[in-house]
Amino acid sequence: MSEEHDLVAAYALNALDELEAHRFERHLDECDSCRRELAELLEATTFLADLSSAAAPGDLRQRVLRRVQAPSRRRGLAWMVAAAAAAAALVFGSLWATSLARLDHFEQVAAIYQAADAQPTALTGTEGEGRFTHSASLGQGVFATEDLADAPAESVYELWLIDDAGPHPAGLFEAGEAVIVDDFSPGQMIAVTLEPSGGSELPTGPILLSGQL
Amino acid sequence: MQAAFASVYPIAPPHIVGLMRQKPLRFLFVTHATGLDDLLTSIARGDSSAFESVYDQTASMVYGLTLRILRSPALAEEVTQEVYLQIWRQADRFDANRAPARAWIATLAHRRAVDEVRRIQSARDREQGLIGEPAAPDASERAIEHEESARLTKALGRLSDLQRQVIELAYFGGLTQNQVAERLGAPLGTVKTRMRDGLQRLRSVMRDDHV
Numbered sequence: 202m203s204e205e206h207d208l209v210a211a212y213a214l215n216a217l218d219e220l221e222a223h224r225f226e227r228h229l230d231e232c233d234s235c236r237r238e239l240a241e242l243l244e245a246t247t248f249l250a251d252l253s254s255a256a257a258p259g260d261l262r263q264r265v266l267r268r269v270q271a272p273s274r275r276r277g278l279a280w281m282v283a284a285a286a287a288a289a290a291l292v293f294g295s296l297w298a299t300s301l302a303r304l305d306h307f308e309q310v311a312a313i314y315q316a317a318d319a320q321p322t323a324l325t326g327t328e329g330e331g332r333f334t335h336s337a338s339l340g341q342g343v344f345a346t347e348d349l350a351d352a353p354a355e356s357v358y359e360l361w362l363i364d365d366a367g368p369h370p371a372g373l374f375e376a377g378e379a380v381i382v383d384d385f386s387p388g389q390m391i392a393v394t395l396e397p398s399g400g401s402e403l404p405t406g407p408i409l410l411s412g413q414l
Numbered sequence: 415m416q417a418a419f420a421s422v423y424p425i426a427p428p429h430i431v432g433l434m435r436q437k438p439l440r441f442l443f444v445t446h447a448t449g450l451d452d453l454l455t456s457i458a459r460g461d462s463s464a465f466e467s468v469y470d471q472t473a474s475m476v477y478g479l480t481l482r483i484l485r486s487p488a489l490a491e492e493v494t495q496e497v498y499l500q501i502w503r504q505a506d507r508f509d510a511n512r513a514p515a516r517a518w519i520a521t522l523a524h525r526r527a528v529d530e531v532r533r534i535q536s537a538r539d540r541e542q543g544l545i546g547e548p549a550a551p552d553a554s555e556r557a558i559e560h561e562e563s564a565r566l567t568k569a570l571g572r573l574s575d576l577q578r579q580v581i582e583l584a585y586f587g588g589l590t591q592n593q594v595a596e597r598l599g600a601p602l603g604t605v606k607t608r609m610r611d612g613l614q615r616l617r618s619v620m621r622d623d624h625v
Contacts, residue, residue: 255478
């Protein structure tokens with residue numbers, strides 16, 4: 202235990218490698234005195250951060266607000282969640298487990314993964330892999346990716362359902378996020394492209410990942 | 415079937431609407447104290463005006479810190495945007511019992527910037543097949559260093575040389591504790607100790623500073 206204890210300052214400075222940081226976080230969950238000391242040391246690192254302050258470029262505020270507001274003011278066929286880590290891990294192992302960002306969506310995602318008729322569709326491509334898991338009885342599916350690089354600046358990944366009528370936008374997402382899709386039918390193709398921030402009504406980029414429902 | 419699908423788009427089915435981030439119910443928040451902790455709680459409920467306040471109160475810290483670490487205004491702007499996107503999406507992970515909001519935001523910003531430094535460094539290592547020293551600062555980087563806040567210099571000046579070195583290499587240089595030890599040719603145990611007593615020392619400097 203004392204060995205983990207020694208890592209508290211390096212953790213506060215973010216000077217641990219991933220493995221050590223993970224080990225220390227587990228220790229932190231059960232060690233009151235490390236939590237207390239970490240809170241103290243974070244006062245010092247926050248002090249350093251404050252002392253580093255520099256005026257941000259004036260237009261940065263507008264760019265940040267635009268990026269934040271882009272997905273929410275757009276269409277609602279699908280909405281964004283970070284995938285439910287535990288539920289995904291439960292069903293597919295850690296490969297498909299990504300971070301859980303919004304606890305309030307956890308149960309919906311878990312319900313889809315755990316549905317008796319949950320059916321996975323693999324999406325393949327050169328940029329990574331994806332999986333769309335849907336339940337016909339719930340009428341919902343979860344799309345999640347693995348190994349997808351962060352979208353370049355000013356761009357976003359967009360999910361599409363494609364059928365005889367053409368491509369239908371099914372949601373925007375960033376690497377590591379999952380998308381809940383509500384309206385799909387058997388035989389549709391599901392695909393991912395890279396689009397300008399805010400997404401597109403029709404795909405403009407090449408198909409990066411695709412699969413057949 | 416297809417007609418039904420088309421008619422639904424782009425209007426979300428009711429149960430999906432229920433799950434989407436709702437427009438903020440501003441009246442719930444107007445009388446609220448506007449401390450950062452409370453603002454983050456409001457952001458977790460989708461309050462975009464709370465998000466704007468958080469940006470205004472923390473942007474110079476986030477941008478200044480990422481700039482110091484990344485030494486490139488363009489990269490710092492990009493990482494700052496990512497940090498605020500993360501704050502918007504993950505405000506519900508903030509736990510005021512663990513650390514105050516300002517510390518949470520500083521930690522997010524620091525992690526993002528250091529991840530970026532390590533990514534760039536490992537790409538450079540792969541290209542060159544060697545463990546590279548960070549590139550020598552060019553003129554614009556030196557200009558940034560000149561602008562370094564006098565208060566920061568003064569605060570770091572209250573540390574012993576070794577305390578200051580380990581903290582600067584780790585916090586602003588993005589080195590891991592093992593890399594710091596290697597760089598300074600110091601035992602890891604010493605590095606750990608100096609990080610710890612150096613940060614505690616800074617904390618008391620900070621308290622004096624605020625009096």
